[in-house]
């Protein structure tokens with residue numbers, strides 16, 4: 272009986288938190304901040320991806336891994352410090368760059384995997400205090416600069432890996448394992464006391480950013496050690512955040528503050544628990560002289576917006592050089608983001624995901640914010656429509672006012688709103704570089720109509736297996752293959768129905784096209800479309816083969832769009848479009864998508 276009540280209680284908790292903001296008090300500032308700076312800087316910065324003329328030994332060219340990858344001796348590695356120009360190095364410049372870029376926090380590699388501390392650590396000889404004269408303490412300098420400029424300070428601390436300590440973990444120990452007891456010596460004599468130093472001597476620490484990407488059950492570090500570390504943080508700085516790469520699962524310990532996605536992994540679903548993507552501007556985290564994979568400002572800005580539109584944060588990395596300089600390519604992009612945020616920051620800081628499906632609109636992403644007078648939606652227009660008309664689908668309320676966020680006067684944009692459909696008239700020139708933001712104000716939080724297919728920029732409806740009205744999760748969608756030359760599709764071997772819900776704002780005739788691949792020559796397979804009280808029947812035809820890639824014997828099934836005819840939508844309103852794919856016995860139709868316009 273007791274067990275049963277516990278089960279009900281946990282189910283109740285589960286359902287009652289579902290869909291609700293699960294940000295704890297500590298993490299509120301973080302969820303509001305949305306955008307932060309990551310700094311990978313250490314001895315490796317002066318190697319610039321090369322050791323004695325040899326490039327880093329791994330195609331995953333992370334410059335900060337050179338110690339391990341190129342099998343460098345611990346003492347010889349320190350000779351890299353000879354290239355540091357201490358007169359030039361000024362962490363305040365990084366903080367100023369963060370501030371100008373619109374970032375609200377800075378997280379630096381206090382100790383990366385090489386085990387070298389960027390402060391004067393009393394419990395290790397492998398840190399800046401021992402190798403600079405006069406002594407430098409980068410953590411202190413950065414902490415002071417953050418305080419001065421009003422940014423939060425985060426410290427990256429490599430807890431699991433430490434390549435310098437005899438009992439720290441490096442992957443060669445997979446060949447010559449060390450005992451749990453020896454590993455615990457490293458933990459008790461380096462990790463715990465260093466963490467104590469960092470949490471005691473530098474004022475308020477906003478977050479400790481751990482880095483461990485496998486479960487502790489497959490690693491040398493134990494759950495008890497991880498708990499000890501987390502408890503120490505809670506004891507010394509109760510407001511300090513801890514990320515999920517500490518290595519405990521949320522089931523084991525729900526008391527972590529935010530999830531960390533994979534490196535450069537952007538969000539793809541709305542989450543109610545705070546989360547963050549760590550990202551690089553090129554590929555490497557530490558400075559690498561031959562890394563040229565610079566992402567554009569547009570890509571980086573859209574990554575930030577994407578994450579905020581799903582309740583996530585974006586922490587973008589700089590890898591300064593050994594003289595403290597931040598590569599021009601990084602500065603340029605970050606400053607451009609800062610300029611954009613200067614105008615449009617209201618749609619990012621303190622903004623949240625809106626309830627509509629993340630891919631509903633083809634023009635961009637939506638964030639929202641509660642205000643004193645109601646609710647604002649921020650429509651981030653990635654692609655300014657040629658028609659100068661912006662279609663917002665799925666919101667069941669009449670806006671109070673619509674304007675461009677870049678327009679200080681808030682001059683109203685003309686709009687027309689019917690039921691769940693709002694058509695906004697845009698000026699012919701988009702006001703901002705990269706992305707412009709249209710603000711839609713409502714009196715209260717508007718209701719939404721879920722499951723709709725939005726009218727796209729061309730004025731049609733793209734009906735795909737992904738945006739069906741019902742049983743979306745049950746849909747067996749074959750992923751695209753062969754470099755995308757074979758598109759996403761559903762293999763239909765027995766009669767199958769698909770349905771979509773649309774809102775028609777412009778009554779009249781609309782034509783329907785269906786795209787599929789069919790390789791049999793036998794007749795009698797059909798596709799039927801039912802809408803607006805009418806139906807169209809199409810005899811499925813062989814679509815033949817095509818060449819996917821030139822000169823490489825790349826022959827693939829052809830997917831072809833077929834015109835089926837027209838429906839007459841007599842009135843404005845909601846309609847269900849139903850498609851029935853009916854293959855003849857023993858045949859398969861590969862259904863791709865439908866188009867209604």
Ligand code: FHN
Pocket residue numbers: 333335336482484534549556
């Ligand atoms: O191995 C590290 C890497 O050097 C870098 O610090 C990144 C940042 O997220 N974390 C690890 C790999 O995931």
